[in-house]
Each structure stands twice: as structure tokens, then as C-alpha cells.
Amino acid sequence: MLPLSRALEEQTVQVIRKTLFKLPEGGAELGATLRKLDNFYASYDHDGLIYLVLMDTQSESVVGGVGIVSFAGLDPEEGIGEIRELTVDPVHRGQGLGMKLLNAAIDTALSFNYKRLYLETTHDMSQALSLFERFGFRPVSLQQKDTSKRKEPLIRQAGRPAFYVWEASEPERV
Secondary structure (H helix, E strand, C coil), rough: CCCCCCHHHHHHHHHHHHHCCCCCHHHHHHHHHHHHHHHHHHHHHCCEEEEEEEECCCCCEEEEEEEEEEEHHHHHHHHHHEEEEECCCCHHHHCCCHHHHHHHHHHHHHHHHCEEEEEECCCCCHHHHHHHCCCEECCCEECCCCCCCCCCECCCCCCCEEEEEEEEECCHHH
């Protein structure tokens, strides 16, 4: 696993485009990612942010990656991070690479002193959702302003939660 470099930026962006933007709702829900692809390296060139690139050692090509950023622009010292752009090239899926990337993301986030991690999903990410849940990510519940309403996860139209959270005190990872 390597930190994103300018030399790997183009390949990395190609993998992101090939994976995330094939999702039917990719344009709407992944708009923030789409907006930064033209300057992807620069978007991660700040303290408390990193994009990790997974390489195929035989072909020396990018096969996946994952970003760790401060959540919603918070100061990294708040200890709340977000996992973004977790991608594995479709040709390389089914080899445990998503698990490897998520482990690396959590380890890196902990080294940045993030104690809580969020990630956003789309309803088409069923395999990824299963992976996130195995790692201890839970649906985020929202408290309604009307206190008579109980907490419910923020739900997408397809009936799946939109955001998941992981706490540093969670049990061992996969």
C-alpha cells in the first residue's frame, strides 16, 4: 500500500471512475468525488488526509484505493474521520482486497488519532455493506427534532442506511 502520488494519480482516478461511477446513482450521491477527480492528488495533500493506493505488483498498476479524511471538514484534532473512495477494480474483486484496504484505512485513521470513522454508501454497494458490517460499522441513527419520534437510521430510498460509523472501541476487525 502506497500513499497517492502525482505519478499514480491518473491510474487511481481511472479505477475510481471505473468502479464508483458505474453505480446507477453515482452521479448524484458521489458528486463530491466527481468534483475533485480533476485535482485528486491535491484534494488529499493536507494534514490529516491521505489516499492509499493498492498496486498489482506484477503489472505495476493501481487496482484499488481508499481515502481517509476529517469528517465534514472538522479539524482532525476532533478525532472524527471519514473513509472515502474505497474502490477495487472489478477485475480484481473477490481476492480480499477490499478487506485489505479497509484494514489499512482503519490503521491509518488510528495513527491520525481518529477515534470515530464514518462512511457513506449507496444502495448498490451490497458486497461493500457486508464488508463494512463485518468490520463493526453500524448504521448512523438520527435524532428527530420532534422528540416523540424514535431514532432511525438515515435511509436511502432503497431501504438501506446511507451512513455507517465505526468507533475505536469496537471489537477486533476481520
